[in-house]
Amino acid sequence: MTSRTIVRGLLVGGALCVSYSLPAAGQVKSTETVEHDTATHQVTIERGEIVYVSGNDVVVKMEDGSLRDFNNVPDSATVNVGGQQLNVHQLKPGMKVERQTITTTTPRVITKVETVTGKVWHVAPPNSVILTLEDGTNQSFKIPNGQKFTIDGQETDAFGLKKGMVVSAQRITEVPETVVTQQVKRTGTMPPPPPPKQDVPVLIVMAAPTPAPAAEVAKAEPAPKALPKTASTLPLVGALGALFCGLALTVMAIRKFAA
Secondary structure: OEEEEEEEEEEOOEEOOOOOEOOOOOEEEEEEEEEEOOOOOEEEEEEEEEEEEEEOEEEEEEEOOOOEOOOOOOOOOHHHHHHOEEEEEOOEEEEEEEEEEEEEEEEEEEEEEEEEEEEEEEEEEEOOOEEEOOOOOEEEEEEEOOEEEOOHHHHHHHHOOOOOOOEEEEEEEEEEEEEEEEEEEEEOOOOOOOOOOOOOOOOOOOOOOOOOOOHHHHHHEEEOOOOOOOOOOHHHHHHHHHHHHHHHHHHHOOOHHHH
């Protein structure tokens, strides 16, 4: 927003308005007032979960699933966790964090009134005039375009100013501006403790024995014992002798019959 300048002045026998560049300190009387308007507040809340911490760098997974890097987090930035203020070196992955930002916007107008008094030493109409100030120094001032003056009841312009006239000039500057301040509150909760360890039964699997090859089995089994002799070979020999005798007699009988 631009500033607005109002220039007012008095002249012996009439009124004078001039704008001027600032003289040295002590030659200008200056007052300043500040008028505030109604402030507005905006609250923004961001939530997420810490997924990575290294030194002063933190990565937070936001509610929408996006990852946000916070690099070079100052040690002075703390998070309120259970009433304790934790700095970046005390944060841990798994912590839930929330940042609340309160933005306050306050319009205001700064009004500055500057007054200077001097005697016309030289005038260069219609744009400027040189005044001799109270401390004896000369200072050049610019005259606004189209400025009119009243001298002894007669209206005139810068051409009506003469050397020796006493001029008291006043400049009022109004500067509208907006002041924005932010207040940040950080809170968090520690991650839940890990679940307790449970005893897991151990299952031992034993492999079935591998069957031995057949040759090894044969070697391993003992040879069968010989059966005991229960009969003699003598009857067999007798039977064979009788058979042969019978055959001999038969052969002899056949030969006699043939002869």
